[in-house]
Amino acid sequence: MSCVQTIMDYGLRSLGVGERLLPRSDFTLCQQFTLIGSGLIWNVYFGVIALAAGFFLATALALGKGARPALIRKPSEWFIFVFRGSPLFIQFFFAYFLFLSLKSVHPVFDPFSSAWAGALVVLFFNTAAYSAEIFHGALKSIPRGDVEAADAYGMAGWPRFRRIIWPTMLRLAWPGYTNEAIFLFHATTLVFFSGFPAQGQKGDALYYARYFADQTFNPFISYPILAFYFILLTLAIIGLFGLVNRRLNRHLPPEQRRKIRLRPNLIR
Amino acid sequence: MFSFCTDPATLSDLPWMACYLTTGKHLNFYAAFGTVLLLLAITAPAALAFGFAGAAAARSRFAPLSLLGKTYIAIVRGVPDIAFFLFFVIALDQGIEYLKHQWVCPDWDQPIRQGNDFIVCQAAKVPLGNAAQWVHKTYSFFVAAFTFAIVFGAFAANVLYGAMRAVPRAQLETAEAYGMTHRQTFWRITVPQMWVYALPGLSNLWMVLIKSTPLLFLLGVEDIVYWARELGGSKTPRFTDYPHGDWRMWYFLVLLVFYLAFTRVSEVVLDRIMARLTLGQATTGGDAQRRVQA
Numbered sequence: 001m002s003c004v005q006t007i008m009d010y011g012l013r014s015l016g017v018g019e020r021l022l023p024r025s026d027f028t029l030c031q032q033f034t035l036i037g038s039g040l041i042w043n044v045y046f047g048v049i050a051l052a053a054g055f056f057l058a059t060a061l062a063l064g065k066g067a068r069p070a071l072i073r074k075p076s077e078w079f080i081f082v083f084r085g086s087p088l089f090i091q092f093f094f095a096y097f098l099f100l101s102l103k104s105v106h107p108v109f110d111p112f113s114s115a116w117a118g119a120l121v122v123l124f125f126n127t128a129a130y131s132a133e134i135f136h137g138a139l140k141s142i143p144r145g146d147v148e149a150a151d152a153y154g155m156a157g158w159p160r161f162r163r164i165i166w167p168t169m170l171r172l173a174w175p176g177y178t179n180e181a182i183f184l185f186h187a188t189t190l191v192f193f194s195g196f197p198a199q200g201q202k203g204d205a206l207y208y209a210r211y212f213a214d215q216t217f218n219p220f221i222s223y224p225i226l227a228f229y230f231i232l233l234t235l236a237i238i239g240l241f242g243l244v245n246r247r248l249n250r251h252l253p254p255e256q257r258r259k260i261r262l263r264p265n266l267i268r
Numbered sequence: 269m270f271s272f273c274t275d276p277a278t279l280s281d282l283p284w285m286a287c288y289l290t291t292g293k294h295l296n297f298y299a300a301f302g303t304v305l306l307l308l309a310i311t312a313p314a315a316l317a318f319g320f321a322g323a324a325a326a327r328s329r330f331a332p333l334s335l336l337g338k339t340y341i342a343i344v345r346g347v348p349d350i351a352f353f354l355f356f357v358i359a360l361d362q363g364i365e366y367l368k369h370q371w372v373c374p375d376w377d378q379p380i381r382q383g384n385d386f387i388v389c390q391a392a393k394v395p396l397g398n399a400a401q402w403v404h405k406t407y408s409f410f411v412a413a414f415t416f417a418i419v420f421g422a423f424a425a426n427v428l429y430g431a432m433r434a435v436p437r438a439q440l441e442t443a444e445a446y447g448m449t450h451r452q453t454f455w456r457i458t459v460p461q462m463w464v465y466a467l468p469g470l471s472n473l474w475m476v477l478i479k480s481t482p483l484l485f486l487l488g489v490e491d492i493v494y495w496a497r498e499l500g501g502s503k504t505p506r507f508t509d510y511p512h513g514d515w516r517m518w519y520f521l522v523l524l525v526f527y528l529a530f531t532r533v534s535e536v537v538l539d540r541i542m543a544r545l546t547l548g549q550a551t552t553g554g555d556a557q558r559r560v561q562a
Contacts, residue, residue, distance in 0.1 A: 081532075085527065086479070087481070089483065089493070090523050090524050093493065093496075093497075094520035094523075094524055097514070097520055100516075210354060213355075217362075223354065
């Protein structure tokens, strides 16, 4: 079977398109690359949507944590503490079984017991909590002069926030936020190992990598392929976030710009 | 456990719960919390040792050793850790069996990798096929602990490497001016002073280590996640004296609270240690402490 044929058969296998049965024996490199790559679709799906939605919740939470009234501050602090203080793995398990029990209460919760919605909600809350902490730190380190200048121009409330505080916060937080994005994508590999079932063997990249490793008792091929894909993904994120970083810093002289530096790996 | 537990079906709610929570399996579940703590107690110092060795190697002036240290630090980053865990456990397992195989069965003529199978002679199995159950369990626990130590050692190496470079240059120059050798400077000046720079990174790492202990479950150890799934699943009266519905949600809620409490306590303790270490240091933290006292 040629490689093109394999890609036709298995390229979208993780979405349930193409050949139904996974290869059973005589695994070729092409099959492994295709299936693991096909699983990567799920990692990108979880990562992109959770990150995009989490960004807004994170901004709200960061402002909430910095707010004076306890009625706003306390819930934000607790939200951040709960999601940053416990393992993502346990959060997945808990959420899965919670959604399973809620399913019998009301059919609204039906989709949440499958990964595409349930795990997405957990990842969304999780990344929102981690990003909120980064944003909160940035919010606290906005130069006083910037805010005073805004006051001097007669800006207050929403215009001051939108034109001065928010862009500065983003600029200061961006290197940290880039790392958060990278590790969120890494964290998406946990989804199918934590309760959420991979129905019809439609799983993510790690799911297929493990499938091959289990079938062949040989971890030395499929996991390096997975690593290869994730390094590509990481490079793509760094490139994309680097562009945004350049735009956020465009008014500054080059030596004052904040560089994105890769930080050591983090498990949630 | 209790004397009134002989016929659970007749009990009212509270005694039923008391009996239910003290069944043999539940005691195993509580013991699994001990496993987690034991893992942390073994892994944390081991990872620190690996990290120290890695950082010292990366700083070495002997190029191959420095390259080795830097590769070790670099390799574990950039790849999702969970993939590394899954990979490393099989690789370590097969590596040990392969070496033992070369040692005990030198005249084995078949290839070790036959298509999809990894085959070594019976005498080279680790642990041996006829070994007791507890040997298998202990072995898999230590493989897991070793894996944790390797992975977290790389993170710790990165932190310590940075901390060693953060020790003020003037301190090292003074040591040189006193005629200390490279080795003496390292052990007497760099190492004692690096901890205050390393502690924020290391405490972060400790939090991450706590939160990564549920991965034990993936490595085939019967840990708290395993027992929570096992005990929480719905039970019918046919198979148990304590039938109940699907309680897994509550079991995982308990785990969630356990981890939250654990990280909270660690946070408080680490803040205390940091306050102690910065006492009298020439850092902004030390300055802030002096200002409060004044």
